[in-house]
Amino acid sequence: MVLLGGLAGAQDVLPGCGADGEPSGAEPKMPSDPDPTDTGAPGPGAAVPAVTPERVLAALALLVPIVAMLWVPSYNKNDPALAGIPFFYWYQLLWVPASAVFTVAAYLLINRDEKARKAARNGGAR
């Protein structure tokens, strides 16, 4: 699950990332943040932090179907059958639309998060 840590914006938290210096002008850390929205940014004047409730929830939403699918013993059985189709098959097929629902949830959460970030950035830049 290397990746899931990544969702929390590893790039933003790892100081070593821009190893060769070069301060990027694109992430100005300006104090005034006129619209902290609902991200509950704790740091005074900091831009939106790397770990926000939205990002954590989105990661969880993506993780649930993955765990469900990798947990093979939970569905490796014939009963209960549905309309003659053994459990093994209809259960996994059911997870297809379910995973889409979880992905939509993650999409909405991330969208909200990115809007907040953008607002914070623009607010700081101007």
Add this chain to the structure above:
Amino acid sequence: MKDVNVPALVVFVLFFALVTVMGFLASRWRRAGDAAHLDEWGLGGRSFGTWVTWFLLGGDLYTAYTFIAVPALVYATGAGGFFAVPYTIIAYLLVFLFLPRLWSVSRVHGYVTPADFVRGRYGSRPLSLVIALTGILATMPYIALQLVGIQAVLDVLGVGGGENANWFVKDLPLFIAFGVLAAYTYSSGLRAPALIAFVKDALVYIVIIVAVIYIPIRLGGYGHIFDTVSEHFKQAPKAGGMTLTDDNKKWTYATLGLGSAMALFMYPHSVTGVLASKSRNTVRRNMAIMPAYSLMLGLLALLGFMALAAGIGKGDKGFNPQLSVPQLFANMFPDWFTGVAFAAIGIGALVPAAIMSIAAANLFTRNVYKEWLKPAATSADETRVAKLVSLLVKVGALVFVLGMDKQAAINLQLLGGLWILQTFVAIVAGLFTRWFHHWALFAGWAAGMVYGTWQAYNISNPKTTHFGGNAAEIPGIGHLGYIGLTAFALNLVVAVALTLVLRAVKAPVGPDETRPADYSAEAGDDELKNAPEPVAAH
């Protein structure tokens, strides 16, 4: 062999003619300013919106070979073949995390291939080269398998020629199909498969929906189908079962699902489909709507059981499971609809084959030709070379299919998945952190490639002595698991360990041309103001 199925053949040929015309007209579709730029030919001008991308990716990822091979595996082994469902579920969830970042950084810096990104991020030419070569190597047999898919359909249609027909007559239809494909890919680039994908996906959906309703009615309902199949596997428990019968099978099922999911978007043709979309959110939205195809794939897998229940290949010892679904369609559907179904599979081969050859051509042009052979190449040079390489790649695939055993193509495709997975650490980790050292990534890649290939070489099955499967014992766990994933774990461990060492001795690092903000840039953002703007800048 059998007689030619004339009505089916006529319908098949009509659809083929239709998509051929579309393929050539596609060069005028959404045409943008500079046709000589590689972004135009190789990425459709990076202009595709949510729906075009959805059709394109669906047409790209769900290939004719998938339609043939997934049900064939279910037909032969039962539950084990159903791993395709968790595989595609996991794939979109995983890539939701990193594809938007790949899109953004590629858009800011004008990257066309994943190897371009690796070059920019790590400043390492050798690392970028091996990523590109791995991509080309993994893609070639995949293209060849699309031909195998067309051949299966032609065989059942009865136009494959008899055993005593000479090779030219036998393979003439294949030559025609691929000649036409090569011509319109050459002239229209990625726009051709993008446009044809609409026809392909529509046909596939129609055929699958009809099949999962109509065939069970003829076979006496789902309950009856599963009872018959269950009885079949009771008679032949060695082949497989309705569920996974032991721990080895469960481990293999889960690791194959996860490993294949991780490999899916490392394939150059998948990345091409993603980079062709016009915005970061287009990519994200697609990850939420792609599961519609997974549902179709799941239903398709059930066709393997229907073929068993219908007695396809029963009593025929040498029956090739790959023919089970085409034969099922031919037996169950009226002739004209068999033609529609076969057209779906045939066109289902053309779309991915076109995108794969474009992706391989992009890799060669950007990461071998421009990087190593002719650094001064202009955009027009790049486009010209890419077009020629796309032809060469297809000819190569054709020679491969005609000259070599089909089993070899299947083995190589298994290896292709394993190989492409070894590019995961360099690409995906690179999207989030610059912590890894490029020499360590190179060593990890080499370790994964060698270990995986060696393990696969040692697997035998009743048909072949080497490369006979994709599961081997996982060291330390003791159960059978997907070799690709084990090799990936080794790759990661080597990369981490060596990075620690190299950082400790302060080994030199290459320049990183990317900035943190590049990874979250969206269309319309400031970061894109200075980005290469080959796109139709309306």
